[in-house]
Amino acid sequence: MAVAVTAGSTVRQHLIDPEICIRCDTCEQMCPERAISHDDANYVVDPGTCKETKDCIMPCPTGAIDNWRTVPRAETYSVAAQLSWSSLPDELPTDRLAALDVAVAPTYAAVGDPLLAAAGDDVSVLARQAGATVPPWSAAHAYVNLYGATNPVAAKVVGNMRVTEAGREYETHHIILDVGRAPFPLLEGQSIGVIPPGVDAAGRPYRARQYSVASPRDGERPGHNNLSLTVKRVVVDREGNPVRGVASNYLCDRAIGDEVQVVGPFGTTFLMPNHPGSHIVMICTGTGSAPMRAMLLWRLRQRDAGTFESGKLMLFFGARTTKELPYFGRLHKIPKDVIDVDLAFSRIPDQPRRYVQDAMRERSADLAVLLADPESYFFVCGLRAMEEGVLLTLKTIAEGAGLDWVTLGAALKREGRLHLETY
Numbered sequence: 001m002a003v004a005v006t007a008g009s010t011v012r013q014h015l016i017d018p019e020i021c022i023r024c025d026t027c028e029q030m031c032p033e034r035a036i037s038h039d040d041a042n043y044v045v046d047p048g049t050c051k052e053t054k055d056c057i058m059p060c061p062t063g064a065i066d067n068w069r070t071v072p073r074a075e076t077y078s079v080a081a082q083l084s085w086s087s088l089p090d091e092l093p094t095d096r097l098a099a100l101d102v103a104v105a106p107t108y109a110a111v112g113d114p115l116l117a118a119a120g121d122d123v124s125v126l127a128r129q130a131g132a133t134v135p136p137w138s139a140a141h142a143y144v145n146l147y148g149a150t151n152p153v154a155a156k157v158v159g160n161m162r163v164t165e166a167g168r169e170y171e172t173h174h175i176i177l178d179v180g181r182a183p184f185p186l187l188e189g190q191s192i193g194v195i196p197p198g199v200d201a202a203g204r205p206y207r208a209r210q211y212s213v214a215s216p217r218d219g220e221r222p223g224h225n226n227l228s229l230t231v232k233r234v235v236v237d238r239e240g241n242p243v244r245g246v247a248s249n250y251l252c253d254r255a256i257g258d259e260v261q262v263v264g265p266f267g268t269t270f271l272m273p274n275h276p277g278s279h280i281v282m283i284c285t286g287t288g289s290a291p292m293r294a295m296l297l298w299r300l301r302q303r304d305a306g307t308f309e310s311g312k313l314m315l316f317f318g319a320r321t322t323k324e325l326p327y328f329g330r331l332h333k334i335p336k337d338v339i340d341v342d343l344a345f346s347r348i349p350d351q352p353r354r355y356v357q358d359a360m361r362e363r364s365a366d367l368a369v370l371l372a373d374p375e376s377y378f379f380v381c382g383l384r385a386m387e388e389g390v391l392l393t394l395k396t397i398a399e400g401a402g403l404d405w406v407t408l409g410a411a412l413k414r415e416g417r418l419h420l421e422t423y
Contacts (some may be wrong), residue, residue, distance in 0.1 A: 011073050014050050016043045019087050019149055020064035022193045022210045022266065025423060027056040027065045029384075037079065041204060044082035059133050061191065061210075061266035062145060086204055130391055131420035132269060132413045136377055138278065139271035139416070140217070143185045145264070149208065152195055152261040153182045157254045158226065165323040171233040172287060172326045173252045174214065177262065178226040184262075186227055187217050188294035189271045189379070189419075192264035194229075196250045208263050209247035212381065212421070214290035216298035230290040230326055270379065270419045272298070279311035279376040281367070283356055283390055285318040288382030289326050291421070292317075295379070296339060303338065311375060313339040314366070318356040318386070320347035340366075357389035360397070367394070368401035371408065377417045384422040394418075 016027065016036075021043050028036040028043065035049035036056065043064075056065050067088060071077065077089070135142070147153050159176030186192075193208030200206060214220075215228040233252045234245025254260060272280060272295045280299075282292040292315060302308035319325035322345060331341055342359040345351070360367060370376040371394065380390050395405045412418035 009073055010070050011047070011076060013047055013069050013071050013076050014045045014052060015067045015069055015077065015082065015088060016045060017064040017067050017088050018042045018085050018207075020062045020145075022062055022064075022208050022263075024061060024191075024210050024266075026059045026061070029422075030056045030059050039083050041200065041202065041207070042083050042085060044079050046079050047076040059131075059269070061268070130409055130413060130418055132416045132418055134414075134416040135269045135271040136273035136278070136416045138273045138275035140187055140274055142187050142190060142265070142268045142271060144190075144266055144268055146184065147182075147263045149195065149263060152263050153179050153184060154259045155179045155262045157256055157258045157260065159220070159228070160252070160254055160256065163230070163326045170324045171252060172324075173231050173233070174326075175229045175231055175251055175254065176215075176220050176226055177229070177260065178224070179262065180225065182225070184225065184227075184265065185217075186213055186215075186265050187267075187271055188213070188298050189291045190265045190267040192227070192229075192262050192266065194247055194251060195261040195263065196247045197261075198246075206246060210266065212287075212290035212294075213265075214293045216294050216301065218298075218301070222301065230287045230293070232287050269416065270381075270421050272379075273375075273377050275375075276309040277311045277375055279313070279370055279373060281314045281316075281370055281376065281378045283316045283360070283378070283380045283382075283386075285356065285382030285386050286324070287326065288421070289317060291381055292379065293327060296334070300334070300338060310338075312370070314363075314370070315339055315341045316344065316356045316359050316363075317341065318344040318346065318359075318382070321345055322348075355389060356386060357393040360390070360393045364397045364400065367397050368403070371398050372401065372403060374411075374415070374417075377419075378412070379419050379421075381421045382423075387420060387422045391420075 023043065028038060032053055032055055033049050033051050035046045037044060037046065060066065069089065069091060071092060155177035157175065158178045161174045162171055163174045164170060164172040191210050191212045193210050195208045196206045198206055211229045211231060213227050214230045219226045220228040231248055231251045234243065234248040270291065280295060282295065284292050296313065299310050299313060303310055317325065325343065342363060344354045344356045344359045346353040346355055380387065398405050398408055
């Protein structure tokens, strides 16, 4: 897309609301101009780089990205200024703006977006062009932003179970929260925010941390107003340096009966299809299993109730070792006629490294059939490092089966059938 702005003394500046932002990183990933950046507190937009393509607007789960201020051209809010904010600045007085030569609002001209036409192996372009920003046509209606930082829900911890076998640095917990009588409707694929107590190094209250919900729409315990999360205790960063994750350690240490502050729900696109015969392919690593567990449980409950004609379910699930795979034991208890499970481990001693894309290639024939079927939906969730391999593998499988990826990929995106949620 391109933007044209008339000459004038003011500009309409794109800003991110720090009070609503849950730091999911979606906007920074989706921005084609790389105009969005962040520090430990805020996500911000560089006014000198932003071309207002609006690629970041729809994927944002909270609406924090959809904010604008009309300001004098010489007084645009700098990146440094935005990083210092705890809330958005007020609109400038209309009498001051009226005295200026106000610029005409931006106009947008869409250009062709042939999927991967020029992407090559550019992963950022591949992901931005491939990921759907609309839900499946049969998805249930999602409610979002019912509770924010100023009116969070007090949720009681009613369960806290470790679901991995490894040492402390790799602990993953299954945490169940009860929200009592508070209306908190959730769907599989949505997320919530948890506000840790305390303040950061700058003395500001901690912002909410986002977690995908691991329970289906009728609750972790059916018929109750509760939900579950899959939380990995963070004690090292991605470079291996010691660090103590504020929210993950806070949650993993909660005892039964403790209360936590919850905001949300968030998410209107990463939602499962609900029409009979629809197929779901789930590709995940680590705690990216949370939304997949929710979708699987909902299909299982429908199956047990005899109320739904389920299509095929496939799960590609990756971890470093069996001991670090959440819900490892329970996966083997699911009937084989319900779900087709492929596990991939990358750090098993004396064995070659195997990733989810390796497992996918081994199942190319089955995946090719599903890629060609308009009733198939693909969900990818986990570390961003997996995104490249998964997308290129889907592309390779499709082309190997004689499918035109440009046409197929555009349909997957347009019809809400390929969803990416990586972090």
